[in-house]
Amino acid sequence: MRSRTRSRAADSAGQPSSLAGAVAPASVEVTPRMLRVGDGYAATLVVTGYPAEVGHAWLEPLLSWPGRLDLALHIDPLPAPIAAARLRNQRARFESSRRAGAESGKLPDPYVEAAADDAADLAGRLARGQAKLFRVGLYLTVHARTEDELLQACAQVKAAAASTLIEVQPATWRHLAGWTTTLPLCTDSLQMRRTMDTQALAAAFPLASADLPAPLPGDPPAEGGVLYGVNPDSQGIVxxxxxxxxxxxxxxxxxxxxxxxxxxxxxxxxxxxxxxxxxxxxxxxxxxxxxxxxxxxxxRLGAPGVKINPLDLPAGDHRPDVLTRRGLFLHTLIAVLLGQQPPPAERAALDRAILAVYRQAGITADPATHHRPAPLLSDLTSCLDADSDPAAGQLAARLAPWVHGSFSQLFDGPSTTRLDGxxxxxxxxxxxxxxxxxxxxxxxxxxxxxxxxxxxxxxxxxxxxxxxxxxxxxxxxxxxxxxxxxxxxxxxxxxxxxxxxxxxxxxxxxxxxxxxxxxxxxxxxxxxxxxxxxxxxxxxxxxxxxxxxxxxxxxxxxxxxxxxxxxxxxxxxxxxxxxxxxxxxxxxxxxxxxx
Structure with a gap:
């Protein structure tokens, strides 16, 4: 059986009469197993079974399903007197079942025992005001372009729900009511509800998402950025x-x-x-x-003819502390060359040599002298050799491989590189x-x-x-x-x-x-x-x-x-x-x- 409903998208003059009329589909075709909405198909699944225990964001497998899925969560709070009365009746039924089984000599039913314990715990938290009860309806509307794709999509959603012990059933003969239930109309036309407490309901809220959050309403739109790739979970753009x-x-x-x-x-x-x-x-x-x-x-560092002079001063930098900052970097460089921080005596000798080698090159704290050719690492070791402190001579000897030995080709001349581009x-x-x-x-x-x-x-x-x-x-x-x-x-x-x-x-x-x-x-x-x-x-x-x-x-x-x-x-x-x-x-x- 099929029924076709024509959308009242236009008034008698053929013009849209409202915003809803302007965006509504031209027609909705209703069948027992699905809907044809405009040029697409949709089917609604009702959650009828829930896991005994849930963790945070337990709806995430459904929310991250890579397809078009509308999930609606309808929540009605239960007044405290009604909630207490219903919970008391439920506990009475559990207790009656346990006593009837004990009198007839049957072994205790583990499911009844677990449900009775949970009900007693919930009754205690409800009496202390630590929890409240709600009537909750959870509905899923799956969309696809063709009937075959819709059947496959519904099977995938059922599998995703089953991975978290959620049972779903199709809203057979009621897909039109299910579709309207999942629209943002605040209307539950199916009324397939389940009682939940505050803790389980809070964990159901979609606090996790497979995609990065969009700008909040009122925030300026994002500008700039680059494409990182595609989200394999939601097929969205990252x-x-x-x-x-x-x-x-x-x-x-x-x-x-x-x-x-x-x-x-x-x-x-x-x-x-x-x-x-x-x-x-x-x-x-x-x-x-x-x-x-x-x-x-x-x-190409290490190539023939490519030199780097670590004593070069920054070109165009006329700040008064540029020479001091270059000296501090040289302390770091020497420590890396030696593989460890030099002893205090050698560090003091190194600091004296740094100041002396720049003075010999005519470079002082005056920015007007910074354009002069910078000294080389070999000049620095010469100043160390000229120092009467034994620690200076020892430091110069330790630097010999980078000045005269196997590792000297990178430092034994003025810089040859131009870093523009x-x-x-x-x-x-x-x-x-x-x-x-x-x-x-x-x-x-x-x-x-x-x-x-x-x-x-x-x-x-x-x-x-x-x-x-x-x-x-x-x-x-x-x-x-x-x-x-x-x-x-x-x-x-x-x-x-x-x-x-x-x-x-x-x-x-x-x-x-x-x-x-x-x-x-x-x-x-x-x-x-x-x-x-x-x-x-x-x-x-x-x-x-x-x-x-x-x-x-x-x-x-x-x-x-x-x-x-x-x-x-x-x-x-x-x-x-x-x-x-x-x-x-x-x-x-x-x-x-x-x-």
Missing amino acids: WWDRWAQENHNSVVLARSGAGKSYFVKLEILRNLYQQVQVAVIDPEDEYLRLADAVGGTVV HLVVWSLRQLPDELRTVGTLLALDAIWRQVDAPGRSATRRLVVVDEAWLLMRDGEGAKFLFRMSKAARKRHAGLAVITQDVADVLGTDLGQAVVANAATQVLLKQAPQAIDAVGDAFGLTAGERRLLLAARVGTGLLIAGANRTSFEAIASDTEHQLATTRPQDLAALDGEEDL
């Missing part, structure tokens, strides 16, 4: 603006091969579209193809392992001098440190990265820390501080050995831990304060060619170039 957060820093943690560099390269490319200047510290030459494609600058990639691939930590620190220092330069705060800058464990394993290097994460926001800059060695980041106080100072946190696939540390540090639920253990490449969690959502990074064909590092993809690209 669009994120790091520049609109309380700080602009981010941290990306993942095991090797999980797609962290792929994701970061996509974010870099999309930030470049918005005139953001980006600097990347690249240990494995993964960003060179991206730099070539967008006309970026590549600084919208994308600057610092390649560390050609540096020996013993110099990678030092190279990372020098690159970060050069980047920071640009970020901290006066008059440049209006330009947004993104500093990407790939394989940050190289710096995290060194105490002084980790301190420098921590100071940068604290001060970047005031310079309109953001620090992106990427690492696969979770232990080096979460195993130290400085590493945890760097993570805490990142408003944007991205977790991709994790190793089983690290999931406990990651879960404890980020407060992950059991489901989120399972997601990260079984995540596909490029799939993970975006965490921002109390908000979190899963996402899968997506890229266009052109973006994929620039971001991929899979050998088969690179071989195919090389073959196309040869043609």
Whole structure:
């Protein structure tokens, strides 16, 4: 049997008579199993069975179902006298059943025993005013484009409900009443109610969502941001603006091969579209193809002829304390070179030598002298040798490998690099392992001098440190990265820390501080050995831990304060060619170039 109802969308003149008439479907076709509403189909499912115990957000499996689902929760409070009377009658029936079974010699029914105990506990809380009773109706209307899709969607919703011990039944012959019940009309035409207490009802509220929250009513609409990917749970778009957060820093943690560099390269490319200047510290030459494609600058540390003078003063910086800040950085650099903080006597000798070597070069605290050529690291050790203090000579001897020995090629001349450009990639691939930590620190220092330069705060800058464990394993290097994460926001800059060695980041106080100072946190696939540390540090639920253990490449969690959502990074064909590092993809690209 089918009945067709024509919507009163137009008055006698053929014009909409009201807002409801204007947006209502042209017709509604009613069948025993479904509705045809306009050009789509709908069916209503009624929740008839509930689990004995529920946890927080126990409706989440239904709310996160990847399809169009309208969920309506109708709540009517029961007055206290009526609630007490009904509960007293219910307890009387349970007690009568138990006594009748005992008199006839039957074993106690465990279901009756459990229900009686729950009723007694609820009666006590109701008498003390700790709980109230409500009549609750829960209804689900599923929408689809065709009848076959609707049947499949209803089966999926039933399966999702069954996973949390919720029983649903179709509203056969009453789908029209069910559809109107799930519309925002505050009308329950089905009246399929269940009594719940305050605790169970509060846990049913949809306090969790698969998607990031939308702006509140009255808030200005969000502007800016970049595409992070697609939410695999809701098929919604994950669009994120790091520049609109309380700080602009981010941290990306993942095991090797999980797609962290792929994701970061996509974010870099999309930030470049918005005139953001980006600097990347690249240990494995993964960003060179991206730099070539967008006309970026590549600084190959360790290549022949490439020099970095750590004693260079920032160009164009005329602040009176610039020489003092350069001296403090040199203390940090020397500690990294030596692998530890020098003893107090050597630190005092180093401070004297720093002041002396700049005086010999004619550079003083007067900004008018800062344009003169800066001294070299070899000049600094010469000043240490000239010092009569034995500690100075000992420190000079310890610095010999970086001045005259095997590691001197990076420091034995004036700087040869020019750091202009919208994308600057610092390649560390050609540096020996013993110099990678030092190279990372020098690159970060050069980047920071640009970020901290006066008059440049209006330009947004993104500093990407790939394989940050190289710096995290060194105490002084980790301190420098921590100071940068604290001060970047005031310079309109953001620090992106990427690492696969979770232990080096979460195993130290400085590493945890760097993570805490990142408003944007991205977790991709994790190793089983690290999931406990990651879960404890980020407060992950059991489901989120399972997601990260079984995540596909490029799939993970975006965490921002109390908000979190899963996402899968997506890229266009052109973006994929620039971001991929899979050998088969690179071989195919090389073959196309040869043609």
